[in-house]
Amino acid sequence: MADVIGTWIAALLTIAITSLAWKDQPVSKFANHIYIGVVTGNSIVQAWANIMNVGINKITAGNYLYVVAILLGLITYARYSKASFWLYRYPIALVMGIGVGAAMRGSVGGEFLDQIRDSFFQLSVPGDAFTSINNIIFFAILLSSLSYFLFTIRAMRSETAMKLSTLGRYAMMGAFGYSFANTIATRINQYAGRIAFLLIDWLHIAG
Amino acid sequence: MATDKHFLERIPNGIYFLLIIGAMSYITLYPLGLPIPVTEMTRATYRAVEALGEGDIMLVDQGYGAGTIASHEPGFVVMFKHAMRKGVKLVILSTSVEGPLLLDSALAKINPEARGYVYGTDWLHVGYVAGGEPAYAAILQDFYSTFTVDYAGTPLSGMPLAHELQAPTYEKIAMVYVQSAGGDVCQGWIRQSAVRYDIPMIQQPLEMMVPTILPYFPINCQGILNGGIGAAEYESVSGLPGEAVKLSDMLSMGGLVCLIFLILGNIGFYLKPKGGN
Numbered sequence: 001m002a003d004v005i006g007t008w009i010a011a012l013l014t015i016a017i018t019s020l021a022w023k024d025q026p027v028s029k030f031a032n033h034i035y036i037g038v039v040t041g042n043s044i045v046q047a048w049a050n051i052m053n054v055g056i057n058k059i060t061a062g063n064y065l066y067v068v069a070i071l072l073g074l075i076t077y078a079r080y081s082k083a084s085f086w087l088y089r090y091p092i093a094l095v096m097g098i099g100v101g102a103a104m105r106g107s108v109g110g111e112f113l114d115q116i117r118d119s120f121f122q123l124s125v126p127g128d129a130f131t132s133i134n135n136i137i138f139f140a141i142l143l144s145s146l147s148y149f150l151f152t153i154r155a156m157r158s159e160t161a162m163k164l165s166t167l168g169r170y171a172m173m174g175a176f177g178y179s180f181a182n183t184i185a186t187r188i189n190q191y192a193g194r195i196a197f198l199l200i201d202w203l204h205i206a207g
Numbered sequence: 208m209a210t211d212k213h214f215l216e217r218i219p220n221g222i223y224f225l226l227i228i229g230a231m232s233y234i235t236l237y238p239l240g241l242p243i244p245v246t247e248m249t250r251a252t253y254r255a256v257e258a259l260g261e262g263d264i265m266l267v268d269q270g271y272g273a274g275t276i277a278s279h280e281p282g283f284v285v286m287f288k289h290a291m292r293k294g295v296k297l298v299i300l301s302t303s304v305e306g307p308l309l310l311d312s313a314l315a316k317i318n319p320e321a322r323g324y325v326y327g328t329d330w331l332h333v334g335y336v337a338g339g340e341p342a343y344a345a346i347l348q349d350f351y352s353t354f355t356v357d358y359a360g361t362p363l364s365g366m367p368l369a370h371e372l373q374a375p376t377y378e379k380i381a382m383v384y385v386q387s388a389g390g391d392v393c394q395g396w397i398r399q400s401a402v403r404y405d406i407p408m409i410q411q412p413l414e415m416m417v418p419t420i421l422p423y424f425p426i427n428c429q430g431i432l433n434g435g436i437g438a439a440e441y442e443s444v445s446g447l448p449g450e451a452v453k454l455s456d457m458l459s460m461g462g463l464v465c466l467i468f469l470i471l472g473n474i475g476f477y478l479k480p481k482g483g484n
Contacts, residue, residue, distance in 0.1 A: 018228075022221035039273075039305065046304040046335040049358075053334070057355035102340045106398025110427050114402065118426040175418065182433075183415040186278065188461035189435040192231060192454045193277020199235050206235045 011202040014194050144168035216475060227464050234460040241459050243452065249440040252409045252430025255382065256286070261294030263381035264371065266346075268396065269313075270387040272305035275413055275434075279386045280313050281451035282411045282438035286384060287317045288447050295381070296368055297330040300346070302392050307334040307358055316449070327357075327366035334358030340395040347400055349374035377404040386411045390419040401427040411437060 016031035051073075058066045072094065078087035119142055125131045148168035150156045156165065199206040259265070267286070271279035290297055301307050310332060324330055333354050336342050345353050350372035356362055363369035372379055383406055385396045393412050397420075400406040407429050412420050414434035424431050432441055436458060439451035 021224035022219075035273075042308055043304045046307065047337065050335050050337045053354055053356055061355070098341045099339060102344050103395070103398060106402040110394075110398050110402035110423065114426050115422060118422075179415065179418040182417055184465050185436060185458065185462060186275075186414040186434060188227075188231075188458055188465065189278050189414065189454070190275065191228070191277075192435070192457040192461060195228065195231050195235060195457065196277075196450070196454060199232060 007202055011198055014198060018194070140167070141171040145171050148172070216479075223468060227461055230464045231457045231461050234456045238453075238456045241456055243439055243443045243455050245440045245444050246433065246437075248424060248431040248433060249437055249444060251425060252432055252437075252441060253289075253444045255407055255409055255429040256289055256293065256295075258407075259290075259293055259295050259381055262296065263293075264296045264298060264368075264379055265290055265382045265384055266380050266400075267297055267299045268302050268383070268385045268387065268392070269299050269306045269310060270302040270385065270389075270392055271309065272303045272388065273309065275388045276309060276312075277454065278413055278434035278438070279388075279411060280309070280316075281435060281449055281454070282432050282441065283313050283386060284316045285438060285442050285445060285447050285449055285451070286411075287313070287319070288449075289441075289445050291317075291319065291322055291324055292447075296328075296371075298350070298368065298372065299330065299332045300336045301334060302336055302339075302387060304335055307332070310358075327361075328368055331363075331366060331368045332358045333363075339391075340399060343395055343399040344403075347377045347380065347404060347406075350376040377406060380406055382406065383408045384411070385409075388413045388416070390416045393420050394423075397423055397427050 013031045013034065016025075016027040017035070018028075019025045020028035020032075051070075055066050055070055055073075059070070072091040075091050076088050078084040119138075121135055123132065123135050123139060125135065144164050144167040146168070147156065147161065148165040150165075155161060196206075267283075269279075269283055271283075287297060299310070301310075319330055320326065326332075334357070336346070338345070342353075351363065351369055352374065354363055354369075357366070357369075377400070380400070383396060383400045385393055385408070387393050387410075390412065393410050393416065396410075397408060401408040401423075408427065409430040409432070410420055410428050411432035411434065414436060417431060417433050420428060420431055432438055435451055435454060438449075439455040439458075442449050442452045
């Protein structure tokens with residue numbers, strides 16, 4: 001019975017929030033507010049469970065070093081007082097420092113060196129015309145796209161260099177088109193899931 | 208009779224939405240069973256999972272929310288089933304606050320206990336993890352010390368799988384599988400696991416985030432599932448059909464209608480009188 005009620009609530013809320021596609025309606029706003037309320041409530045519960053799991057439980061188990069972390073977390077609330085506003089900068093600075101440090105360690109390797117290394121390959125692969133053509137196209141697009149961003153080099157103002165950078169611009173346009181098509185696919189996919197739910201799980205008219 | 212060159216512009220947006228919904232509903236009622244071409248990204252993902260051995264551990268970031276469930280849940284389900292077929296153990300966490308709430312829905316479609324997968328020994332769920340990239344680093348260094356209890360509040364000390372993940376955890380993880388709507392989460396995991404410890408990684412970003420992750424394939428990321436489309440391809444290539452295959456006809460039809468609208472929109476733009484204000 002609970003499943004049936006749940007399915008009906010989900011179906012009616014899906015229809016209510018979809019009505020926004022026609023125009024902004026009170027029912028769509030109602031469904032929207034319910035969603036935001038549920039997500040906010042759930043976020044608080046999950047965040048509290050996380051604090052308990054990785055913080056409080058360790059203190060109660062005798063690992064008192066975590067008291068420092070909890071105190072630093074509490075200090076972030078100092079931003080709500082004008083007198084103690086300055087205090088909140090310290091935990092934020094610490095979090096930012098740790099975050100940047102952790103990210104930088106992998107950034108140089110993953111986003112710079114590995115990418116350059118991955119662009120070194122044999123242009124012509126004997127016996128594999130398809131891969132060879134692919135590699136040549138990749139190399140041409142790599143060079144032309146990079147040349148598009150060389151703004152301050154005088155040699156890049158020559159007619160030939162300008163043609164190369166134009167090719168790079170077109171290549172990037174193609175990439176943006178691919179990205180846009182993927183965005184459309186994402187939106188369609190999200191609503192396909194809802195249509196399937198309405199027709200299969202709610203109305204039982206499709207299998 | 209004068210031709211109205213602005214008629215396309217005057218069609219209310221709601222009509223377009225209704226036509227898309229109508230076309231997608233029709234194909235659900237009368238499916239065509241269109242073939243699903245499998246991309247190299249999906250084949251590479253399948254090969255990477257197939258290369259795992261019995262008892263290997265896969266760390267799963269089930270980082271999706273209600274808004275992207277249609278893209279991610281079928282991928283999670285088929286990956287879990289494939290891992291079970293291979294005897295791979297799964298450690299599940301979520302970088303999305305909504306993830307743990309949605310896990311029950313996915314588990315109902317997998318039913319791991321009925322297939323002999325024992326909780327705490329073969330799979331484990333620790334719930335939501337805050338902290339971003341420093342948290343991923345901490346988990347990979349020492350999973351067992353980072354968490355004290357699982358999602359249900361049961362102490363990890365009583366779970367054999369959690370004991371297997373004592374420091375250095377990165378040496379015990381055979382693969383990281385990341386599902387997320389955010390490119391920063393996907394890239395964060397790449398930096399912390401693939402680049403730093405050379406752990407094989409597969410990713411299932413949202414379709415619109417695939418161009419962001421594509422440059423990492425295959426050097427840092429052995430496989431990519433392109434959202435729900437990738438999940439349908441994976442169901443097809445792994446021989447484990449599920450929900451994504453059912454949705455694939457709808458995706459094709461929705462995409463076709465959008466393509467027609469794009470063409471009509473461009474014709475409308477071309478017909479529009481040029482010049483003036």
